[in-house]
Amino acid sequence: MFHVQHRASLSRRAFVVGNYTFLVALSLLCLLPLVQVLSISFSSSAAASAGLVKLFPVDFTLASYSYILQKQEFINSFGITLQRLILGFVTNMGLSLLCAYPLSKERKDLRIRSWYAWFFVFTILFSGGLIPTYMVISMTGLIDTLWALIIPSAVSVFNVILLLNFFRGLPQEVEESAFLDGAGHWTVLWKMYVPMSYPVLATVALFTMVFHWNSWFDGLIYMNFPKNYPLSTYLQLLVINSNPMKMDPRNLAGILEISERTTRAAQIFLGALPILIVYPFLQRFFVKGIVLGSVKG
Amino acid sequence: MNIKKTKREMPLHLMLVPGVVILLIYCYYPMLGFAIAFQKFIPINGLFGSNWIGLGNFRYVLQMPDIWKVLGNTVFIATMKILFGLIVPIVVAILINELKVMLIKRGVQTLIYLPHFLSWVILGGVLVDILSPSEGIVNQLLNAVGLDSVFFLGSNHWFPSVLIFSDVWKEFGFSTIVFLAAITGINPALYEAAIVDGASHTRQMWHITLPGMVPIIVLMATLSLGNVLNAGFDQVFNLYSPSVYESGDILDTLIYRIGLLDAQFGVATAIGLFKSIVSFVLIAVSYFMAYRLVNYRIF
Numbered sequence: 001m002f003h004v005q006h007r008a009s010l011s012r013r014a015f016v017v018g019n020y021t022f023l024v025a026l027s028l029l030c031l032l033p034l035v036q037v038l039s040i041s042f043s044s045s046a047a048a049s050a051g052l053v054k055l056f057p058v059d060f061t062l063a064s065y066s067y068i069l070q071k072q073e074f075i076n077s078f079g080i081t082l083q084r085l086i087l088g089f090v091t092n093m094g095l096s097l098l099c100a101y102p103l104s105k106e107r108k109d110l111r112i113r114s115w116y117a118w119f120f121v122f123t124i125l126f127s128g129g130l131i132p133t134y135m136v137i138s139m140t141g142l143i144d145t146l147w148a149l150i151i152p153s154a155v156s157v158f159n160v161i162l163l164l165n166f167f168r169g170l171p172q173e174v175e176e177s178a179f180l181d182g183a184g185h186w187t188v189l190w191k192m193y194v195p196m197s198y199p200v201l202a203t204v205a206l207f208t209m210v211f212h213w214n215s216w217f218d219g220l221i222y223m224n225f226p227k228n229y230p231l232s233t234y235l236q237l238l239v240i241n242s243n244p245m246k247m248d249p250r251n252l253a254g255i256l257e258i259s260e261r262t263t264r265a266a267q268i269f270l271g272a273l274p275i276l277i278v279y280p281f282l283q284r285f286f287v288k289g290i291v292l293g294s295v296k297g
Numbered sequence: 298m299n300i301k302k303t304k305r306e307m308p309l310h311l312m313l314v315p316g317v318v319i320l321l322i323y324c325y326y327p328m329l330g331f332a333i334a335f336q337k338f339i340p341i342n343g344l345f346g347s348n349w350i351g352l353g354n355f356r357y358v359l360q361m362p363d364i365w366k367v368l369g370n371t372v373f374i375a376t377m378k379i380l381f382g383l384i385v386p387i388v389v390a391i392l393i394n395e396l397k398v399m400l401i402k403r404g405v406q407t408l409i410y411l412p413h414f415l416s417w418v419i420l421g422g423v424l425v426d427i428l429s430p431s432e433g434i435v436n437q438l439l440n441a442v443g444l445d446s447v448f449f450l451g452s453n454h455w456f457p458s459v460l461i462f463s464d465v466w467k468e469f470g471f472s473t474i475v476f477l478a479a480i481t482g483i484n485p486a487l488y489e490a491a492i493v494d495g496a497s498h499t500r501q502m503w504h505i506t507l508p509g510m511v512p513i514i515v516l517m518a519t520l521s522l523g524n525v526l527n528a529g530f531d532q533v534f535n536l537y538s539p540s541v542y543e544s545g546d547i548l549d550t551l552i553y554r555i556g557l558l559d560a561q562f563g564v565a566t567a568i569g570l571f572k573s574i575v576s577f578v579l580i581a582v583s584y585f586m587a588y589r590l591v592n593y594r595i596f
Contacts, residue, residue, distance in 0.1 A: 012498060019392055020401065026389070027408035030470060034415075036434050037423050051437055099316040102309035110309050111302070119317065121595060123324040126577045129569030130549075131556045132330020135340075136323060152323040155316045161595060185308040206414075214416035217531070221557060232418050239422040239535060261432065268422040275414050283407055291478040 034272070041065070041266035045259030064258045064266035074267070076227060077234035080146065081213065084230055088150045088212040089205070095155050096204060100163035101189045120157050137222060148222035149215065149230065156211070159204045162289065166200040167193055203289025206282040213274060235271045238264065334567040354567035363546065370457070371547040374528040377461045379521045385469040387514060390476035391506060395498075406477075409470025421535030424463055425450065450536055453544035460545065464532060475513060483509035512591045519587040523580030526572050548572050 035055060040048050041064055042057035052058045068074050099120065107113055127133070133152070142148035170193065178188050194201065219233030226234070329344075334354055336347040358364055389409070396402040412420065427433045428449040436446040449455045487505050496504065530549035537545045548568060556565025587593040 015498070016395070019395055020398075023389075023392055023396065023405045024401065027405045030408050030412050030466070033423050033427050037426055040426065049432060051432055051434075054434065095316050095319070098312040102312050105309060110306055116313060116317075120320065123320055125580050126328065126573055127324065128327025128330050129566060129573055130552055131562050131566045131569065132327035132333060133323070134557070135330055136327045140322065151319065155319050160316075185312070189312075210414050214418070216416065216418050217534075232416060235422070236418045236535065239418055239425065261426070264422065265426060268419055268426075271422075272415050272419045276411075279411065279414055280407070283410065287406075287474055287478075290474055 034269075037265045038269050041262055041269050043262060045262050048262050048265075049259060064262040065270075067258050067263055068266055068270065073226070073234060074231075077229050077231045080228065081231040083146055084149050085209065085212045087146065088154075089208055091150055091154045092156060092159070092208045092212075093201075093205065096159045096163055096208075097189065097194070099155060100160045100167060101185070101193065103160065104164040104167035120155075120160060124157050134221060143222055144224050144228055149212075149218050153211070153215075153218070156208070159207060162200055162204055163197070166197055166289070170196055199285050200289040202282050202285035206278070206286055209278060210275060231271060235267055238267060331566065331570050331573075333563055334570045336563055338563045338566075340562070350563075354563045355571075357564055358567055358571075363542075363551075366543065367546050367548060367551050370544060371526055371528045371549075374457055374460055374533075374545075374547065375525050377457075378464045378529070379524060381461060381465045382468055382472060383514070383518055383521065385465055386472035386476055387510065389469060390473040390480060390510075391502060393473065393477060394480045394506070406470070406473075409473065411470070412467040413471035415467075417529075417531040417535045420463070420467060421532070424459070424536060428459070451538065451540050453541055456537070456541040456545045460529070460532060460536065463536075464529060472517075475517065476510060479510045479513040480506060516587055516591050516593050519583045519590065520593075522583035522586075523576055525579055526576050 032055070036053070039055060039057045040053050042060055042062070043053045044059035044061050044063075047053055047058035102110055103113065103117055103120070105113060110116075128136075137143065137148055137152060142151065174192055174196075175188055178192055183191070214232055215230070216232035216236040219228075219230045220236065223229055223233070226237070229237070332344060333347075335349055335351060336344075337350050337353070338344075338347045393402060393405060396405065427435050430436055430446045430448045430451070435449070440446060447455060449459050483505065487509075488501060491501050491505055526548060528547040528549070530547070530553070533545055533547055533550050534553070537550065549572075552565045552568050552572075555561050555568070584593075584595070
C-alpha cells in the first residue's frame, strides 16, 4: 500500500516537473523568434551575416535604427498609421457602441430587433468578395484617401457581438431605475452602460487598435501611391521585396554597419513595437472581456 | 399605443442608422457585384454595360490547369490548421490548468497569447529571417546537429507544413482562452468527490476535466467548419513565392492574382462567388449544428 502510494506520488512529481518545463519551453517558443530578430537588428551587419547572432546582439549598434528613422518613407507611413489609428479608433468604438446598445435590447423594447441582428450577422456569413468590394470603394471615391482604410471596416460585427453579449449580462434594475428617473437611451448608454463595461471595452479597444495597426492589405489595394501607404503596408512591401527569393537587392554599399538583413530586422521590430508596448497593459482585461462577451453557459 | 411604442423606440433606431448605412454600402452593395461573375466585365462599360456570358467564366475556371490543385491545397491546409488548431489548445489548456505557481501560470499565458496580436507581415518577416537557408537560426541549429539546410519557404515539400505549423504557433495561445474558461466553469465539487473516491490526477483529467470541456470543444469544432475554404490569405500572401505556388497557392491568393494583377475581374469574381457560397452553406450548417448540439447562439 505504502509502496503504491509512493510510486504514484513519484510519477505525479515527474509529471509536475515535466509540465512546468514543457509549458515554459512552449512560451519561450512564442517569444524567442522575436528576440532573435530583435538581436539581429541591434547587431553589426558582419556579425549578422556571419551567423554569429543567437539570442543576444553581437557588436551592439543602433545604426540600423538611425538609418530607418531617417528614411522619409518610413516617417511618412508612420504618420499615416497614426492618423488612421486615431480616426479609426474613434469611429470603430463609437459605431460599435451605438450598434451594440440597441441590439442588446429585448424584443419588447425594440420590436424588429431580430431583423437588425440578422442584417448585421449576415455580413459575417456572406461577403461580396475582393473585386466587387474594391469597385464599390472606388465608386464611392475613397481610393487614395485615408477614409478608405477607416469607413469600410468601421462596423466590426465581431466587436458588436462582444459588446452586446456583455451588455445583456448587466443588471436590468439599474437601467429600469434610470428610466424611472427620466433618463433616455442615450444617457443610459453613455452614463451607465459604458462605465459598467470596462473589461469588455478594454478588450474591444485592444482589438480595434491592433486591427488598425496591423492592417496592410487595404493599404496595398486602395492606395495607388506608396506615399499613401500606412506603416504595415510599407513594411509588407519591404518584407516581400527583400524576400531573398524575389531578388531585389537594395544597394546599401558604403554603409558598412548595416545590411539589408539588419535593417529589415529593425523595421520588423519597429512595426511590432507599439503592440508589444500596449499589450501587457490590456492583457489582463481581454481574457475577462472575451470570456464574458462570447462564451455563455 | 403602437405610435407611443414607436416613439420610444426612435432613439434606438437612430443609433443604428450609421452602422446600417455603412454595412449597406460596403457589405451589401458589393454583393450585387457578383453579377460580374456572369459577365465579360469591362470596367469602363460598367456593371450594366458589359456583356452577359452566362456561365462562361465558370467554364473558364474549370478548365484552368491549376484550379483543382489550388482547391486541394486550400482544403488541405485549412483542414490541418483547424485540426491542430483545436487539439493543441485543448491539451495546452489542460496542462496550464495543472500549474499551481500563479506567477509562472500568468507568465506562460501572457507569452502564448502574444503572437496572436502580431500581424502576418511582422511574423512573415520573422519567419523569412529565421527560416532562411543561408543565415537563418533554424538552419544553423539543423547544421549544428549534422543535418542539411532546408529551404523551408522555397520547397514544395516543406511549405504546407510551415504554413500549418506557424499558424498553430500564432494562434494556439489565444485559442486556449475559451478552453481555460470552460475548465474554470467546472463544478469543483466534482473534483472533491473524485478525490474522496481516490481518483488519481490522471483519472480526474479523463473523467471530469475532459468531459467538462466537451460542449465547448464541440462548439469550437462546429464553428470552425465554416473555415474549410479559408486557408489564410494574410499568411500565405506574406510567405509564398512563385516557387511554392504548386503547394501553397490557395483560392484567395489565386483570386488576388487573377483579379487585381491580371485584371480578369469576371473570372476572379466567379471564383470568389463559388467560395462565398460554399462558405456560407458551411457556416449556416455549422451554426445550425452548434445550436442543436450545444444550444449555442451568436447573440
